[in-house]
Amino acid sequence: MKKSSFVLVIGLFLLSFCVFAQEEAPEAPMEEAPVESAAAVTAPNLGLVKGKVTDTATPRPNNLADAVITVKSGLIDEPVVASTDAAGNYEVSNLPPGEYVVAVEKPGYDESSDYVTVTPGGEAFHDVRLYKTDTLITYFWKTGPIRWPLLLCSVLGLTYIIERLVSLFKLRPRIKVEQLVSRITDALRNDNIMEAVSICEEAGGPLANVVKAGLLRYSQGMIEERPVSKQDISEAIDEASLLEIPQLERNLVVLSTVYQVSPLFGLLGTVSGMVKAFTAIALKGTGDPQLLAGGISEALLTTVIGLSIAIPVMIAYQYLISRVDRHVLEIQQVSTEIVNALVVGGGPSQSGE
Numbered sequence: 001m002k003k004s005s006f007v008l009v010i011g012l013f014l015l016s017f018c019v020f021a022q023e024e025a026p027e028a029p030m031e032e033a034p035v036e037s038a039a040a041v042t043a044p045n046l047g048l049v050k051g052k053v054t055d056t057a058t059p060r061p062n063n064l065a066d067a068v069i070t071v072k073s074g075l076i077d078e079p080v081v082a083s084t085d086a087a088g089n090y091e092v093s094n095l096p097p098g099e100y101v102v103a104v105e106k107p108g109y110d111e112s113s114d115y116v117t118v119t120p121g122g123e124a125f126h127d128v129r130l131y132k133t134d135t136l137i138t139y140f141w142k143t144g145p146i147r148w149p150l151l152l153c154s155v156l157g158l159t160y161i162i163e164r165l166v167s168l169f170k171l172r173p174r175i176k177v178e179q180l181v182s183r184i185t186d187a188l189r190n191d192n193i194m195e196a197v198s199i200c201e202e203a204g205g206p207l208a209n210v211v212k213a214g215l216l217r218y219s220q221g222m223i224e225e226r227p228v229s230k231q232d233i234s235e236a237i238d239e240a241s242l243l244e245i246p247q248l249e250r251n252l253v254v255l256s257t258v259y260q261v262s263p264l265f266g267l268l269g270t271v272s273g274m275v276k277a278f279t280a281i282a283l284k285g286t287g288d289p290q291l292l293a294g295g296i297s298e299a300l301l302t303t304v305i306g307l308s309i310a311i312p313v314m315i316a317y318q319y320l321i322s323r324v325d326r327h328v329l330e331i332q333q334v335s336t337e338i339v340n341a342l343v344v345g346g347g348p349s350q351s352g353e
Contacts, residue, residue: 047097048091049071049095050123050125052128067104070102099117110132112128142297144269150266150306164320167247171247171327173205177207177334184200184338185341193218194219197212197219210331212240248327255317259310267302273297273300276298
């Protein structure tokens with residue numbers, strides 16, 4: 001009895017040992033389980049950035065294909081570059097969690113750059129609306145109805161600036177003023193009034209024409225054999241000046257009007273643009289920032305364009321006025337000198353007396 005019990009205990013012990021060994025056998029590969037899943041754990045932690053690229057056209061934005069998407073961050077060795085499809089969609093995947101700079105570029109549009117945060121295993125949605133690059137033409141069309149008066153001012157200003165510069169260049173004497181005065185004075189000292197007249201005709205221009213008028217009045221008195229006073233010569237010079245000086249000042253009033261009116265048109269556009277902006281706020285609230293920004297942009301652009309027209313036209317006007325004043329001063333000085341040579345300085349008039 002004791003022997004059978006001993007055998008039973010030994011048998012149970014062996015059976016228990018075998019069962020325990022079988023249960024412990026699967027535990028060996030469990031130590032390698034973390035090694036197998038290491039690569040599998042990192043893949044779900046990677047995220048992606050996706051979105052759509054459109055423009056700011058109204059009322060329906062256009063999908064922009066072939067826009068270049070550049071994703072940059074210190075978390076990756078090199079920037080990731082992608083492009084949008086025909087529908088304007090893009091996707092950049094396999095990004096470690098963190099903050100990235102997403103830059104969007106397309107020819108003809110301003111570059112857009114913004115920060116996007118990628119979460120572990122998440123999708124970051126980043127839609128982009130690109131603004132077309134503004135040119136002189138687009139700025140012009142953004143100014144509203146006031147664009148036409150501003151365009152007229154710019155055309156008139158440019159046209160008459162060129163016209164006045166060409167006219168003043170043509171009206172200048174073909175002989176330098178100092179040389180002209182010297183030659184006329186020498187001719188008068190030699191009692192040769194007609195030579196002085198010929199010198200004026202050779203020189204041309206308002207100055208020579210005014211001096212010529214004084215010389216001809218003196219010559220007429222000599223032909224009629226009557227004394228010619230200083231007042232007679234001065235009257236002839238003044239009459240010629242009334243004809244010549246307006247040629248120098250012609251169309252300057254147009255430039256003066258342009259540089260004074262252009263800022264006023266700009267101010268009118270500013271007021272109308274602000275009215276448009278505040279009307280949009282009153283009707284629709286502040287829910288449509290693009291409509292509000294459009295009115296404010298129109299207001300600011302008209303002011304900028306009005307001043308951009310007025311400033312160069314005003315500078316050109318002041319320059320042209322200074323040129324005209326210099327010509328008028330030369331006419332007065334040279335005329336006085338010639339009158340003195342004829343009447344006071346012992347010229348032909350005294351010998352005729």
